[in-house]
Amino acid sequence: MNWWQLDIPDVLRNLNSSEDGLTDDLAKSKLSDVGPNELVEKKRKSTLTIFLNQFKDFMIIVLLAAAVVAGIAGDLTDTIIIVVIVILNAIFGFVQENKAERAMEALKKISALQAHVRRNGSVIAVPASELVPGDVIELEAGNVVPADVRLLESHSLKINESALTGESVTVEKTEKKLTHAELSLGDRLNMAYKSTLIANGRGRAIVVATGMSTEIGAIAKMLQQPEEVTPLQKRMADFGRKLSYLVILICVLFFVVGYLRKEDLINMLLTSISLAVAAIPEALPALITISLAVGAKRLVKKNALIRKLAAVETLGSVTFICSDKTGTLTQNKMKVVSSADASTVPIRIGIDSLSAFECCIALNHDVRISSDALSGDPTEIALIEYFTGKHSQDRLFEVIDKFARIAELPFDSDRKLMTTVHRFDSQFLITCKGAVESLISILGDQSDSKEILDRADELARDGIRVIAFGYKVIDTLPGPFTNETVERDLIFAGLSGMIDPPREEAKTAIEECKTAGITTVMITGDHPETAAAIARQVGILSENDLVVTGKKLQAMSDGEFAEKVEKIRVYARVSPDQKLRIVKALQNRKHFVSMTGDGVNDAPSLKASDIGVAMGISGTDVSKEASDMVLLDDNFATIVKAVKEGRHIYDNIRKFVKYIMTCNSAEIWTMFLAPLVGLPIPLLPIHILWINLVTDGLPGLALGSEKAEPDIMKRPPRRTNESLFADGIGFHIAWVGLLMAIITLGTEAWAVFKEMPHWQTMVFTVLSLSQLGHVMGIRSDRQFLFKLGLFSNKPLLGAVLLTFLLQLGVIYLPFANQIFKTQPLTFNELLSCIALSLVVFTGVEIEKIIKLKLGQPTIVAVGAKTT
Numbered sequence: 001m002n003w004w005q006l007d008i009p010d011v012l013r014n015l016n017s018s019e020d021g022l023t024d025d026l027a028k029s030k031l032s033d034v035g036p037n038e039l040v041e042k043k044r045k046s047t048l049t050i051f052l053n054q055f056k057d058f059m060i061i062v063l064l065a066a067a068v069v070a071g072i073a074g075d076l077t078d079t080i081i082i083v084v085i086v087i088l089n090a091i092f093g094f095v096q097e098n099k100a101e102r103a104m105e106a107l108k109k110i111s112a113l114q115a116h117v118r119r120n121g122s123v124i125a126v127p128a129s130e131l132v133p134g135d136v137i138e139l140e141a142g143n144v145v146p147a148d149v150r151l152l153e154s155h156s157l158k159i160n161e162s163a164l165t166g167e168s169v170t171v172e173k174t175e176k177k178l179t180h181a182e183l184s185l186g187d188r189l190n191m192a193y194k195s196t197l198i199a200n201g202r203g204r205a206i207v208v209a210t211g212m213s214t215e216i217g218a219i220a221k222m223l224q225q226p227e228e229v230t231p232l233q234k235r236m237a238d239f240g241r242k243l244s245y246l247v248i249l250i251c252v253l254f255f256v257v258g259y260l261r262k263e264d265l266i267n268m269l270l271t272s273i274s275l276a277v278a279a280i281p282e283a284l285p286a287l288i289t290i291s292l293a294v295g296a297k298r299l300v301k302k303n304a305l306i307r308k309l310a311a312v313e314t315l316g317s318v319t320f321i322c323s324d325k326t327g328t329l330t331q332n333k334m335k336v337v338s339s340a341d342a343s344t345v346p347i348r349i350g351i352d353s354l355s356a357f358e359c360c361i362a363l364n365h366d367v368r369i370s371s372d373a374l375s376g377d378p379t380e381i382a383l384i385e386y387f388t389g390k391h392s393q394d395r396l397f398e399v400i401d402k403f404a405r406i407a408e409l410p411f412d413s414d415r416k417l418m419t420t421v422h423r424f425d426s427q428f429l430i431t432c433k434g435a436v437e438s439l440i441s442i443l444g445d446q447s448d449s450k451e452i453l454d455r456a457d458e459l460a461r462d463g464i465r466v467i468a469f470g471y472k473v474i475d476t477l478p479g480p481f482t483n484e485t486v487e488r489d490l491i492f493a494g495l496s497g498m499i500d501p502p503r504e505e506a507k508t509a510i511e512e513c514k515t516a517g518i519t520t521v522m523i524t525g526d527h528p529e530t531a532a533a534i535a536r537q538v539g540i541l542s543e544n545d546l547v548v549t550g551k552k553l554q555a556m557s558d559g560e561f562a563e564k565v566e567k568i569r570v571y572a573r574v575s576p577d578q579k580l581r582i583v584k585a586l587q588n589r590k591h592f593v594s595m596t597g598d599g600v601n602d603a604p605s606l607k608a609s610d611i612g613v614a615m616g617i618s619g620t621d622v623s624k625e626a627s628d629m630v631l632l633d634d635n636f637a638t639i640v641k642a643v644k645e646g647r648h649i650y651d652n653i654r655k656f657v658k659y660i661m662t663c664n665s666a667e668i669w670t671m672f673l674a675p676l677v678g679l680p681i682p683l684l685p686i687h688i689l690w691i692n693l694v695t696d697g698l699p700g701l702a703l704g705s706e707k708a709e710p711d712i713m714k715r716p717p718r719r720t721n722e723s724l725f726a727d728g729i730g731f732h733i734a735w736v737g738l739l740m741a742i743i744t745l746g747t748e749a750w751a752v753f754k755e756m757p758h759w760q761t762m763v764f765t766v767l768s769l770s771q772l773g774h775v776m777g778i779r780s781d782r783q784f785l786f787k788l789g790l791f792s793n794k795p796l797l798g799a800v801l802l803t804f805l806l807q808l809g810v811i812y813l814p815f816a817n818q819i820f821k822t823q824p825l826t827f828n829e830l831l832s833c834i835a836l837s838l839v840v841f842t843g844v845e846i847e848k849i850i851k852l853k854l855g856q857p858t859i860v861a862v863g864a865k866t867t
Contacts, residue, residue, distance in 0.1 A: 003150045003208045004178045004188045011150050011206060017134035019152070021118030030132035037131045037147055037210035039220045055086070082689075115146040131207050139203040145192045148214040149205035151175045156201035156410040158377060159192055161185070162326060164215065164601050165525035169334070169465075169500075170199045170377055174413045184550050184573045185215065186525055189413065195600065200366065200377060201410075219576050219604055236288070239657070239724050247279040254672060261675070279668055281660040281692065288653055291704035295649040302641045303633040305616065311628035313653065314611040316646030317592045318518060319717045321639065322582060322605070324597035325524035325531055327615055329538055329636055330500040332598075334382035338459055338497030342448075343471070345491075347429075349402055354391075357494035360469040361387050362399040364420050364431040369396070379467070382498050403429055409483050417442075419487055421477065428477055432470045432490055439468035444489035456495060463533025464497040499530070506538045509637035514539075516643060517716030521569055523579055525601065528572035535570045545569035550578050561585055579605035592717065596631075596639065598623055613639060640713075648708040650718070655703045657724050658732060658778055660696050663771045665737025667691065670744045670767065682748050682763045686820055690810065695768045698803050699775040702796035706779055727781075732847070740770045740840050747836055761811060761822045762833055768807050769837035772800050777844030784845060 003011060012018055022030070055061070064086060071079035115128045116138040123138060128146035131137070137149065139157065151157070151173055158170040165186040174189050185193065192198075192205060194214040211217055251272040258268035292313065296306035306312050326332050343356035354362075361383050367376040374381045388396055403422035411418035417434035432439060436456040440449045456466045470490035478485035510520045520540050524531050528549050535541035547570040553561070565585045571578070579595070583605045586593045595605045598615035603626040606612030614627035615634040624630050631638045667688055674682045718726075725733070747766045751759035779796065780788055791797060810816045812824050825833070 001208075002181055004183065004190050005181060006150075007177050008150075008152055008175065011208070015134040015206060015208065017136065017206060019136065020121040021136035022132070022134050023120055027119060027130075027132055027135065030134060031130060034132055034213075035211060036129045038129050039217060040212050116140075131210055133207050133210060135207040137205055137207060139192070139198055139205055141198050141200050141202065143198045145194055145196045145198065147194050147207045148209035149192050150208050151190045151192060151203055151205045153204040154190075154201070155203060156412070157198070157203040158200040160197045160199045161193065162332075162599060164193055164196055164599065169379060172411065172413050173201075173203065175203075182551060182554070184525070184575060186573065215576075216600060219600060235722075235724050243279065247276050250279060250668060250672065251276050254675075258675065263675070279664055281664055281696065288656065290701055291649060291652055291656070294704050295645055299629075299642055299645055300632075302645070303616075303631060303635065303638050304642045304645075305630040305632055306628070307624075307630065308628045311611045313646050313650045314592065314628070315594060315639070315643045316648070316650045317718050318594045318611065318643065318646075319591040320519050320521060320586050320593045321513060322521045322523050322579075322586070322593060322595045322609070323636065324599070324602055325522050325526055325534055326500065327598045327634060328596050329506045329522065329540075330502050330534060332500060334378045334465075334498050335501050336382050336386035336496050336498045337501065338464060338495075339386070340455065340495045341493075342495075343491070343493045349399055354399065355493075356471045356491070357469055358387065358390075359399060359403070359429070360431040360433060360471055360493050361496070362396055363403055363405070363422055363429075364418060364433045364469070369393070379465070379498065383467070383496060386496070407477070407481060409486060415483060415487070417483070417487060419483070421486070424473060426475075428474050430472045430474060430486060430490070431493075432487060433467055436466055436468040436495070439470050439490070439492075442487045442490050443470060443492055444472075445492070448492065452492065452495070459495075459497045460529065461533075463530040464499050465530075467496050467498070469493040469496070499533075502534055502538045503636060505635060505637040509640045510539045512640045512713065513643070516640075516713045518643065519566075519569075521571070521582075523571045523574060523582060523595075523605075525574065526572060528570070531570050531572040541569045547572065550574040553578055553581070558585075562588065565589060576601045576604055580608055583609045594639075596636070598634070602626075613642075644708065644713055647712050649704075651709060651712070652704050652706055654724060654729060655706065655778055656700050658729050659700055659703065659771075659775050660692075662733045662736045662740070662774060662778075663691065663696050665733050666740035666744065666767065666770070669738055669741030670763075673741060673745060674748065677745070677749075679745065679748055679752065682744065682760065683767070684760075684821060687764045690820065691764075691768055691771065694806060695771050695803055698799040699772060699796060702793065702799035703775065703779070705793050705795040707792065709780065709782065736774065736840065736844065736847075739843055740767065740774070743770060743836055743839055747833070756829070758823045758825055758829060761825060762829055764820075764822065765807060765811060765825065765830070765833040766836050769804070769833060770840045772803060773837050773839075773841030774844060776800065777841045782848070784848060 001014070006014070016026070055064070064082070067079045067082040067086075114125050115131055115135075116123055117126050117131065118136040118138075119126070131147050135147075136152065137146065139145065139149075145159070152175055154173045154175045157173040159173060160170050165184070171186065171189065173192065176190060178188065178190060180187075185191075192203075194209075194216045209215075209217075212220060255268050255272045259265070289309065292309040295312040296309060299306055299312065323329055339357075341355050341357040345356055346353035347356055347359050349359075365376070365380040365384060367374050367380045367384050369384070374384060384396065403424060405420055405422050406428075407421040409415075409417070409419040411434065415434070416438040417432055419430065419432045422429045422431070432442070436453060440446070440452060443449070452468070456468070459466050469492075471493050472490050513520050522531055522535050522540050528547055532541055532547050535547075541547065544567075546564060546568040548564075548568050550571070550573040553571065553574060556564070561581075562585060565582070566589060571582060574582070579602065583593050583595055587610070592610045594611045594613055595602065595609035596613040596615075597603075597606055600623065602614075602623050606614060606623055607626040611629060612627040614623040614630045616624070616630045616632040617634040629642065667683070670682055671688075674680065723730075744763055744767045748759060748763045751762050756762065775796070776785060779785065779793060810820050811822055811830075817823060
C-alpha cells in the first residue's frame with residue numbers, strides 16, 4: 001500500500017489504530033498474526049552436506065574409482081596417494097564453503113533494540129522485535145528507526161537514509177500526505193524506514209510494516225538468492241567436465257585395444273588406471289588455490305581485502321564496473337565549492353570586520369562543535385568548515401559569543417528557510433538561509449532577483465546544491481514572533497554552492513579502466529542532475545551516453561532495457577531491486593559485472609554481481625558481508641590495482657594449465673602409443689603420480705611468482721565464453737605433449753634395443769626433466785628466456801633445481817628405489833637423459849620465433865614495443 005498518499009485518519013483507520021496507539025491485547029494479537037519484527041534467515045546447508053558436496057565433482061569421482069580399482073588389484077600405494085589427494089582437496093573446499101555468509105546477521109545488528117511506543121495511551125519502552133503494524137512510536141535524534149513508519153508529527157525531523165538510498169544528504173521529513181503514486185524511497189518525505197538513523201529533530205509515527213515486510217526486509221530476501229559462480233569456477237568446471245569425458249574415452253579405447261590384442265586383462269586394467277591418473281592433473285586445484293592465496297596476500301598490501309579466494313581472478317575478467325556514487329566515487333562529505341558574497345555592509349567583530357554573508361554562515365546553523373569534530377546536518381557542517389577554513393575555529397567562536405542567539409524559526413519543508421535571531425549591541429541581527437526561490441521572495445529589494453536566480457540555475461546545472469542567505473538589523477522584535485512577521489524585507493547576503501566532491505583519484509582510475517576495456521557505470525540513489533554532474537567530472541558520462549532515473553527504468557520493458565543497458569552510464573534515484581535488475585541485465589548480455597558500494601541498499605547487487613566490492617571505511621557490515629572484496633581505503637583507484645592483479649593471476653593460472661596439461665598429454669601419448677608400436681608399458685602408476693604431484697607441482701606453484709606481462713592493462717577483458725585453451729594454448733598442449741612423448745618413447749626404444757636394464761628409469765627421468773625444460777620455456781608467452789633473465793623468477797629457478805635434486809634422489813637413494821621401482825643410472829645415462837630433455841625447451845623457444853614471423857605479437861625485450 002502507498003501509505004504516503006493517505007491522510008493520517010485514513011492511515012489510522014487502515015491499521016485499526018488511533019493517535020494513542022494500540023492496547024496491549026490488540027498488540028499481542030497482531031504479534032501472533034504477523035510475527036516478530038525481525039529478519040528471517042533461510043535455512044543453511046548442514047556441515048555434513050557441505051563436506052559431502054566436495055566429492056560431487058566428476059574428476060574427483062574418476063580419481064576415486066581409479067583408487068578403488070588399484071586397491072582391488074593390490075596396488076595399495078597408488079590407492080593411498082589418490083585418496084589422500086582427494087581428501088585434502090575436499091577439506092580445503094569445505095573450509096572455504098563453510099565460511100557461511102553473515103550478511104543476514106549484519107542486517108540484524110543494525111536494527112534498533114528498543115522502541116518508545118504508545119500502548120494503552122502511555123509511552124513505554126519495548127523491544128523493537130515486539131512492534132506490530134498500528135503501533136504509534138516516538139522518534140528522537142540519535143535513534144535508529146525500528147520499523148517502516150508513516151509520520152504523524154514532524155518537528156525539524158531529519159533522517160540519514162544514505163545506507164538505504166545512497167543519498168549523502170539528510171532528508172527533511174514532513175507528516176503531510178504526498179500525491180504521487182510512484183515515488184522512490186528518497187522522495188517519500190512522510191515515511192521513515194527501518195534501520196535508518198535520525199540525525200535531527202523529533203517526531204511521532206505509526207508502524208506500517210515490520211520484519212521481512214519492511215524495505216530492509218526486501219533487501220534481506222534478495223540477499224538470500226543463490227550466489228553467482230565466478231568466471232574461474234565456470235572455466236574450471238567446463239575444463240573438468242571436458243577432461244573427464246576425454247579420460248573415460250582414452251581409458252576405454254586403451255582397454256579395448258589391449259583386449260583385442262589379447263593382453264592380460266588385469267594388466268590392461270591397471271594400465272588404464274595409470275592413463276586416468278596421467279590425464280587428471282591432481283596438483284592443479286592446489287596450484288590454483290595457492291596462487292589465489294598469494295594474489296590475495298599481495299592485494300592486502302594494496303588495500304584490497306579478498307573475502308572469497310576465487311574473486312581474486314574475477315576482476316581480471318570484468319567488463320562492467322557498476323559503481324555507487326556516494327562514498328565510492330565521491331568523498332561522502334559535502335563541501336562548499338562556490339560562494340558569492342553580495343553583502344556590502346561589514347560587521348565589526350573585535351578589531352576586524354566580517355561581511356554580513358560570513359556572519360550568516362557562522363550564526364545560522366545547529367552544528368554541535370567540539371575541539372576535534374563537528375556533528376549535525378552535513379550541509380551545515382560544510383558551511384562551518386568553509387568558514388573555519390577561511391578564518392579559524394577561534395574566529396567562529398568569537399562570532400557566536402558576540403551575537404548570542406535569542407530566538408529561531410526552524411527549517412521546514414514548506415518555507416524551505418531557517419531563521420535565527422541574535423543580539424547585536426542594542427539591536428537585533430536576523431539571519432536567514434534556505435532555498436534560493438524562497439529567500440528571494442522575502443527580500444526587500446527585488447531588483448536583482450533575476451540575476452540571482454540565473455546564477456543559482458547555472459550552479460544547479462553542474463549538480464551543485466545552492467543555499468541563499470539574507471539578513472537585516474532591526475531595533476525591536478516584532479510581535480507576534482512568526483515567520484510572517486520576521487521573514488520579510490531582508491537584504492540579500494549571498495549564495496553558497498556545495499557538492500559531495502569526487503575523489504581526486506577517481507578520474508584517473510576510470511580512465512585506466514577505459515584503457516583496459518572496462519566500462520564504468522554510476523548507480524546511485526541521488527538526484528539525476530547531481531549524479532550526471534559528478535559522472536561528467538570523473539569521466540564516466542560523455543555526450544552520447546544515457547542517464548536513466550529509477551522511474552524511467554521501471555517503465556522500461558525487459559526487452560527495451562536490454563537494448564539500452566550497454567549505452568547507459570548513469571542510473572539515478574534507483575531502488576535496491578532495480579540495482580539488482582541492472583546487474584542481471586548486463587550479465588544476460590554476457591558481461592562480467594562488478595558492483596561497488598557501501599550501503600545496505602547495495603548488498604543484494606553486490607552479492608548477485610560476478611564480484612562485489614564493498615567499502616572498508618564507510619561501508620556497512622551488510623555490504624561487506626555480501627561482498628567478495630573489501631577496499632580498505634575506500635578508494636576507487638584500488639579497484640584498478642585489483643584488476644591488474646586479477647589479470648596477472650589469470651595469466652599465471654593459464655600458464656599452470658598450459659604446463660600441467662602439456663605434461664599430462666605427454667604422459668597420455670607415452671602410455672597410449674607405447675603398446676601400439678610394440679614397446680612395453682613405459683611407466684608405472686607411481687611414476688605418473690610422482691610426475692603429476694612433484695615434477696608438475698613444485699615448478700607449477702612457482703609459476704605464480706612470474707611477473708605480469710607488460711601490456712596486461714592495455715588489452716581488453718577476456719570474453720565470457722573463452723576457454724582456458726584459447727589463444728593457441730590447446731594447440732601448444734597437443735604438439736608439445738606429442739613432442740615430449742616422442743622423445744620419451746624414442747629413449748625407451750633406444751634403451752630397449754640396447755638392452756639397457758635401466759630403461760624404465762631412463763624413460764621416467766627423460767619425461768620428468770623434459771617437463772622442467774618446458775616450464776622454463778613457458779614463463780612468458782611472448783618474451784624469450786634470455787631476455788626475461790634466468791634469475792628474474794628466483795622461486796621458479798629454485799623449484800626447478802629442487803625438483804631436479806628430488807628426481808636424483810628417486811634414482812639414487814636405495815629406499816626410493818624400492819618405493820618407485822627405479823635403478824641407479826650411470827653417469828653417461830644421466831647425461832643422455834638431460835641432453836634429450838633440453839629438446840622440449842628448444843622447441844618452445846622456437847615456437848615464439850615462429851609466432852613472431854607469422855605476425856603474432858611477441859615481445860622480444862622487456863619494455864620493448866609490441867610488434
